Amino acid sequence: MMSWPKAMLKYLLYQKPKSIPSVYQSGIEDKLEEAAPQPSGSGGKEPGRKPEAKEHGKPTDGTGGKKPRKRVARQRNKTGSPVREKFVGKVAENQSIDEILQNKVKLVYDLEENRRVLAKIFRVPQNKDAVLRSLTIGTDPPVKALLVFIDGITNSQVQNLAVLQPLMLISGLFDRSMDEQPGANGGTAFYKDLFDRVKEALVPANQVSTADNYARIVDDVLNGNSALLIDGFNQAILLETKGWQYRSVGTPQVEAVIRGPQEGFTEQIRVNTSLIRKIIHLPSLVTEFIKVGGASPMQCAVMYLDDLANPDLVHEVKRRLESIQADYTQVTGLMEQLIEDAPFALVPQVLATERPDRVAANLLEGHVAIVVDGSPFVMVVPATFFSLMQSPEDAYVRWPFGSFARLIRYAGLFLALLLPAHYVAIVAYHQEFIPTDLLLAMTGSREKVPFPSIVEVLIMELSFELIREAGVRIPGTVGTTLGIVGALILGQAAVAANIVSPILIIVVAVTALGSFSIPNYTFSLSIRVLRFIYIFLASVLGLLGIMVGFFVHVGLMVSLKSFGVPFIAPAAPVTRKNQDYFMRGAEWQQEIRPDYLDPLKRRRQPRISRGWTGPAGRKGDSGPQ
Amino acid sequence: MNRAVKLILAAALVLLLSGCYDYSEPDEKAWVLAMGLDKGRQNKLTVTAVIAVPKNIAGGGGGQPASGGGGAGGNFFTISMEAPTLLSTLELLDSVVDRRVDLSHTKWFVFSRELAEQGIAGYFAPISRFYQFRRSSYIVVCQERAEDFLAKGVPKLEDNVGKYFELMQRGWRYTEFIPFDSFHQFYLKSESPGVEPVAMLASLNRKAPVFESNSPKPKGWYYAGRIPRRGGGPVEVMGGAVFRKGKMVGILNGDQVGVQKMFFDTFRRTIVDVPDPKHPGRYIIVDVKPRQKPEVEVQIVDGYPQISVDLKLEGDIISIQSGENYTTPDRLHIVEQAVERILLKDINDTVAKSQELETDFLGFGLHAKKLFRTWPEWEEYRWDEKYPGAQIAVNVDYKVRRVGLVHEMAPLR
């Protein structure tokens, strides 16, 4: 173990460069570098350095490599915990089940043995959810079979009509007609064997597949499918019988718009993907399912347009998702934290949205969407500062109003982030800036206030945060009381009691309005936190503190990347862009896709997208006049 | 790397906690709205500070409505201190005022005429170095002692005496009587060869009658301290104090200040009473505005400058007392010529005054500069010495543009 001063020195003074190819900094277009090993800037001056290929995200480096090793060692120490010793039998049983699943143990021919193993895995009979139903397939001769499913997440109607009924009742009927076929010999000519026949002809369920190991069966059964095991076969038929309760498609709760589609995602991944596909009718829209996480394998879909999205970006997204080992990742908020580039940065690095139209628009720009089962939010990567400040509404109204709305929103961002800090700085440090009349009025109204301005601001900001947090947590039925309490505390009472000066109420109110105008909830949270840092800086050094803080803030922000894309692109670094990153241009000006995404097709609409304006206007018109 | 950044930041924040050196609440400072300088009685100077009383101006804390101004004189108080210099008084004031005295909102620096005539270069020039002082404040010369002027000058309309000072000065936009020069221009003109400044002239109300008889006099003959009036606030501002090399050398009356402003293109408008050429004793009242910048041409003949000035003005007829119908296109020139005559008289008076005072406050030197190729040549010419011997010819061109709301007047019968 290193002593902490040494460790600190190490951090302060020198760190091993993180596979940065040149001496100075990595490039913008990291993905190009993957191809060729880097001839570095200092030529042959770097002996012993491997020419590491630069990956998109955090490259693994020395420090990254050490930590997991430590963690493993700690886990090993814990194996001898008292709980484990007490329930040693139970632990051993669990381990044996895990081994069955991990080693992908194959099914056996004996139905009873399969049944025993599955019962053990599903903890039957204690576990009442798992159902192991025995049945007899009505062929000639009858065959024993076993249907495994989990009650509650299967559709019993489908099971009855499409599985049990044909197997038990209609199978014999079909049997006879088979026999009548010329040249048929016990039905084996058309079907390899009984198993094949059951699969092909006897189960009219819409999706059917086979499995030969317990792990696969368990996975599917847990996902709401049914598994049919037949005596004498070491394979199982997996039947699509999913059917569980979920919220129906409703209006978006967080990202409301006035003019625009009014549907939002639900918790069901299939519904979500279909909502997106409903908008983009393109064969190139690919939905790839990826299993993420360890203990709770779950479905996570990566959607992109195959002929648009940069393959490197898609690859990187899949690489990150596949590598995740975590317990519970059913919610985008959790997944987001596992795949973002800089976990310590305060800004969100993925764009979470509950609007299918927004996802579709982003996919058409070349972004990649990550749909997570169980969460009504879909992540769009990469996210930039400007995308976080946009609302779909900007594009749905005509462009002057969209641009105006954006201007207001940026003003709101500025106010939410810096207004209280500026208030402190100007009132406490730069009073000369205040017009004399206002200064004297403020001074007069402050005469009886016992606190310094900074304390006043902190009191009001904290109580506002309190009201906001309480507003989110408060049960809906008593929600109306909150407004009254908040208005009383923040408004009149504080002023009447001479605790704060009246002008501060305006400052806090405007700050609050500003922070509500930020369309992205996560981003708004980060602004709420950063605001306090700026208030602190302002109270220490006045405007200079704010400026220096802002400089560092910008410095950190511009060196941030989201999936290899600079966070402030396309403003810094400057890349080619549409009239759509800061202000919203007219729709016919949206000619190219964002350059920082490096899409496979750059142009999204021709130079003249309104064909009717030209002389050769209408479609089918041949030549002018 | 993130951790390194954070460590540095954390260390920085801890260190910054020792900051807050300049933190001060606005209610911990005493806001000086004007400073006055007199010749001292017990020391070199008597320095007067006008300090605002915010609680009376704001009408008390706690969001109660303003209580009607808080009584006369309650909105500010003055302190006069005997001190060797202006700025050392700042510290001296802190032994009387509980709040730290701050000059950053000071609007006026008032010098008594007595002090100004002895020379104030040593007082105003050095304060431009001081960070609380602003070049956008104004230099005012008052006829009496500045301490009395400031203490008694309680405005009638304003609670905030600072606003009063500012608005009073901003009168330069709509009257010709108030000079334009802020400290900035005052200072520049004092330092530049070839031009001299004019400061605002102010005074308390004069109790004794100014004039003996009620014979007709142009309104522009007045200047602060010599305005015949009753009622109104105690302070009056009119006319200017001419300085040369930091010393006050003369007084300009209202009209002369207007002429000075015409030459600097800071003249905005004035109302002129023109004696009716056809009806003696009656007046035509016109509004005069500049039409173009004054055209000044300077030639140097035999070592002395010959200056010709073309002043182009325009304006409206506001009123014709006699009812004579001048407002037809072919008769307007009668009014125009009458206006030109009376303006020319004012201008010639002013020019003569400037030559008499040997002070080029009309800024002819700024135009003469163009004749020289390099700065040393210009300085060598010694404009100040040559100016009194200059020949100056002024030509005024006035055009009536509008005749008001009456088209052609039918005479009273």
Added chain:
Amino acid sequence: MTQYKPVVGVSEAVTLLFIFLSSKVFLTHVVFLYHEGLNAAWMIPIIQTSTGLLGLLLLVSVLNKFPGRDLVEIGEELTGPYINLLFALYYLAVFVFGAGMTLRGISEQVVAGFLPDTPISLVVFTFVLGTVVVSYLGVEAVARTARFLLGVMVVTAMALVLLTIPLWQFDAFYPLWGGGLWKLLAGALKNTGDFVQILLLGIIYPFLPVNQVRQIGVRGVIVAGFFLFLYVLAPLLIFTYPSATELTLPSFEMARIINIGRFGQRMEVVFLPVWVFGNMIFLSISLYAGAAVLARLCRLSDYRPFVLSVAVFTTVVAFVPRNALQAAYWNHQYLSQYSFIILAAILVILLLTARAKGKGGDKNEQGG
């Protein structure tokens, strides 16, 4: 195939260069030009810009012979490690001395105008802290920060000039030739060092888009020349010749004098961003460039260990002058007057050596 990606794009590079060249207009520096040029001092930046352009073309012609390498490496290749050491120390001196004097200057300005009771050490420390963080993040971060703040800075800087228009006195132009043509020319040539910061291009050359370096340099120098011109001219028009020489901080006085009605007075706080950001970007660039020179000199592959040491060095340099006045005078005497001639001499030596040894080629051949 190009060896280097355009890490610093054209727009960012131009921004970096012109801020690095022109941030000095916010400090005392401009006043010295008034002493040289009297009331015609506004002509000096025009002459300076043209000499700066000449120097730039010289620099670019040296750099383009060796694509993908910076000035220190080129020097080593051409003149060997020992002579090059002298050259590199000169580069380092330009960056560190410039940064030190600027650090002192801006801190003195803040103390003089905004935080009169705060000890200067705290202000200096604050500036160093902010700039170290950003320059530690690399040239990319510095360039992008500069580019991101460019809008704010240009708008504020232009507003500062535009809001003073009511105070402009055009008779300040006359007598037209100030102290005389020859004195003007001599003054301009004496102060060519205002453009010595084009040296930056030599240090970040490997990260610039190939084939566009000359264009970047020319644009940067011209924009810088424009701002230098503007900020020499504006105080001259506002304060006119003899008074303008008295100002310690012309741009600060400009901000203080703005008066657009009763509400719009005492606005210097509004213009704090342009002073603080401009000089902080200057400092970040200096720290980075100094660290990069040291890294090249020590043949280390990473500049980062040196950022902190250069920062410490800069801080020490900043505290060497005994007072604000001395800092301003030193900056003028040592950086603005002679440094450019040394740079030009070094470049000429490099160019001649390259020709004599027959090394280096056209960028097109080498770059292919």
